Amino acid sequence: MIPEEVRQFIIDKIDSIAELEGLLLLRNQAEIEWDSATLAQRLYTNTQQTEEVLAHLHAQGFLAVKENxxxxxxxxxxSPELAEMVNRVAEIYAKYLIPVTNLIHNKPQTRVQKFADAFKFRKKEDN
Incomplete structure (x- = not known):
């Protein structure tokens, strides 16, 4: 259903549905410059989460930044190869919304969660 190279790309590059939806929205409206507040409204997320999504997508090489x-x-x-893979992901997502969503939700622990977990305080065992 989902080609293996697309499956692996999603596992390697996309950590959340918000990231995928944000990426595809920016792809579909490439002529528009998006700030985190505007994109947050479109994705129904908060601005902080959207800032993290945009930073991650930029770090992955999908987006360029304009500082004003x-x-x-x-x-x-x-790269053209990255653009082509995003096009393939968009096609697969349009046809197989639920399987792609499940792939993202069921993937191994995300980098974001690993980072957050590093700051969790653990209760010391009483001796």
Missing amino acids: NSTSYFYQPN
Whole structure:
């Protein structure tokens, strides 16, 4: 159903549905520069979460940044191969929404969760 190379790409590069939806929205409206507040409204997320999504997508090479009075992002993959893979992901997601969603939800612990877990305080065992 989901080709193996697309499956692996999603596992390696996409940590949440918000990331996937944000990436595809920016891809579909590549002429628009997005700030985190505007994108948060479109994704129904809060601004902080959207800032994290945009930073991750930028770090993965999907987006370029424009620094003005505020930071804005626009779709500009750093290679033709990356752009082509995003196109394939968009096609697969449109056809297989539930399997792609399940893939993201069921993937091994995300980098974000691992980072957050590093800051959890653990109760010392009483001796």
